[in-house]
Amino acid sequence: MEFLTVNNVHHTYFSNETATEALQNIHLSIQKGEFISFLGPSGCGKTTLLSIIAGLFPPTMGTVLIEEQPVYGNDHLSIGYMLQQDYLFPWKTIEENIALGLTLLNKEQEQIQEITARLLKMIGLPHIGQKFPRELSGGMRQRVALARTLAVDPKILLLDEPFSALDYQSKLKLEDLVSEMLKAFGKTAILVTHDIGEAIAMSDRIFIFSARPGRVYKTFEVPEELKRLTPFKARTHPTYSTLFQMIWKELESLEHGNTSQ
Template sequence: MHSLFEIQHLSYAYHTMQGETAALSDITFTVNTGDFVAIVGPSGCGKSTLLNLLAGMLTPESGTLLLNGIPLTADSRCHIGYMLQQDYLLEWRSIWKNVLLGLEIRHEVTEESCSYAKQLLKQYGLEKFSHSKPSQLSGGMRQRAALVRTLVLKPDLLLLDEPFSALDYQTRLSVSNDIGSIIQKEKKTAILVTHDLAEAVSLADRIIILTERPGRIHCIIPVAFPEQLTPMERRDHADFKTYFNLIWKELHHETT
């Protein structure tokens, strides 16, 4: 299997007037093409910091990031898509104009890219809302629009920083199922940060558990359901509870 993203001995510290605070220490793992990796850990262990490092938004104190075997640079960062906790849709632009925003910034609005954007909107139930403003959409539909805005750029890697955390529980279940299924269907590679262990088990095929600060890798748990299931179908499967309890045990062990 092709190694898409390699994280080698990554460390990071925050520097303030009060001194240095180590956030992450010696993080090493590999993400292969088609993987869906979830990162969980105690609050404050550096999960979101790690995602910002992987996106190139922060510079590591030490360590190496390789995308397709090449050190991550400003140019190669354009192959990484990043979904944050909020959808950050621009309220004064239509959904169609929001979806095209990244293409506009890159000067890549072409007949082909617009056709692909229309295809994604239709495929994921947003076509008839193309001319609506974000305020006219539900929270779940806004998140789908944000994902389409990311997918239209055809990123090699998707980074997801708790993208469902602002939604109520029922909507969160529905949207995580939708987006997980979309990522499966589009055969995208993804790294998810979440506090929700059930969400991690329902979406990922590998779960990385971090220690308390400074975050180190405590263990990596492979998640292998016997068949290709949607996130919601995973939640109903007999193995779901087994994986959930295993991760809870490891996480609890790490924090006690």
């Protein structure tokens, strides 16, 4: 059984004057524990599809299922969403920010403290629980956002360019941390990114979308020799450069309209 299936999804945005087709005939499936990336030109509907998978709104046509359950309007599905901004509450301590979802789920205080302490240790920040977001760097804040997202044990983690606002060194460190933690928790994840290197270093498969209306143009399987490495080490492997060039050429052809599909 597929973990996640997107079947015949179309989406159109309507206004008083126009109808803009964002997605057209999207079919894809994802296995449990896979890390998937969406790449494509700006405006190709990657974030729209991610929002539909998150259940934020229904597609104009088609279905999205997680373990055969519809995602839209399903209060029993826990879906984690990480964005470019961390959206930590500035008036709450780091512990309180991480514990927010657990508190809303009415978990016991002892359990909340145990989960929060374990996650702080896993993200390499065991002693900052009583600090406030303003006291942390951007990279540290995104680590806390990751911990907050994983605290409620979501079925799937959706990542919408969560590293793009960070300096390069912080970005590489966070890529490694996210990859390590998702494997430790056995989580399925989808990353929307414009960064080819990031997609290759972190993913099992990469879906390339054509320009609006967005369609799945090509799928790349990341070679096993890269999957076995951390994202940082994967970037130094010879296969990484080969795959980077292949994907670069496909994106260039899309940009110039030279596609065979």
